[in-house]
Amino acid sequence: MKLLKQTAVAAFAASLLLQAPAWAAEDYAPLRESLQKAGASVVWDASTKTAAFKLLNGTTGSVTLDKDEYKLGSKTGKLRAKAKLVDGVTQVPSDFIEQLISDQTGSNVLDAAKQKDEKLVSVTADVETAAVESGSDAADDPAIWVNPKDPSKSTLLATNKGGGILVYDLAGQELYSYKVGKVNNIDVRYDFPLGGKKVDIAAATNRSSNSVEFFAINQETGELTNINGDKIKSKMHEVYGFSLYHSLKTGKFYALILGKEGEFEQYEILDNGSGKVNGKLVREFQLGTIAEGLVADDEYGYMYLAEENVAIWKYDAEPDNGILPIARVDSADGTRLTPDIEGLTLYYGKDGTGYLIASNQGESRYAIYKREGSNDYISSFVIADGSQTDGTSVTDGIDVLSFGLGDKFPNGLFVAQDDENITDGKTMNQNFKLLGWDKIAEAVDPKLTQVTNIDPRKLIKRNR
Structure with missing residues (x-):
């Protein structure tokens, strides 16, 4: 990649x-x-x-x-x-x-904050997934799904650009594999209205068909069922980054897509009347260069886009609120972020607090910013070699969850793709590393918030 x-x-x-x-x-x-x-x-x-x-x-x-x-x-x-x-x-x-x-006089309101110099800490992973079956650059993006009846049986959905979507349990064992094409980025949302009931859905960009794949998630087993209606076929050159967005302002659901040439497309997604998902294009624009990292904050109604060699941009996620960014969170100037800026994820904290986390691929580390306010920089961390797993390097996709997942991850979970998976001194196919959020929270000085009860099915609309 x-x-x-x-x-x-x-x-x-x-x-x-x-x-x-x-x-x-x-x-x-x-x-x-x-x-x-x-x-x-x-x-x-x-x-x-x-x-x-x-x-x-x-x-x-x-x-x-x-x-x-x-x-x-x-x-x-x-x-x-x-x-x-x-x-x-x-x-x-x-x-x-x-x-x-x-004319560029007066205060600098484009930059979200005057960011501090980098602070760096080190943590280790607890679990690693089985390696993807394809070699070279194949594993890419993870998404955590919370089992509503037994959180310890939650799963990790992950993309394999060599040929599909993989589903792992929290011990890292592969449960299911779906051969749907060169899938790049994936995301999950809950309680989507479909066929007269509410279902959990996963969706992902498919580079084989330049489209978006939609799946219903079985709430007992975590298995995926294809629910594509009239498949969303992107107009961009090649689909790349992806996020779902559930507007708590309007109740509508959206698919957000970034392209390899900086294109952005936003589709409203809805039941087509036959229990399948259709999409309607509602906004599009283009950044200057390649972009992939993309995450939406359902509570605040923001979305963050990572233009890999330039900056993290903060946008209004509502489709009728323009094509220009609200602010620039941080720049890839070598101070805290170095090209490429890759995956983005959000840690939902108590009362609208939390963290925006970015994969700083160019330095094999992860940068943490405040989720609220002006997105102030807090710290960075690396995932180093440990007694259970090797560390991570050149990470693409990441995900995080502020919800307890049973005895294995009672304090929440952070997941990162690993570009170079080393086992017993040998380089294996790529995989994903899992570690408890508490490891990151306690390593940073001052310590980060730890919450275990932010149910992703019960998010709350926040005032900005």
């Missing part, structure tokens, strides 16, 4: 909205590259051929291809010449770029 990512980034560097070709006219400048260097956010709306931007001071604006008008805050103005597309890159008159950069 790492080689593929590097290739995708290199190929995309000369494409949509990223950098200027060497022969561009001197009086034009690349909009995205110029503004990103100045700390702004730039997003592409393909439906209107518009580049929208948000400056450091919070001012928003936009330009549209083949038009000489621009919007900046509540005002409109005239460009010296029309915005144009050259080799897939949006170019605008250079004096407009100079104006925007000079």
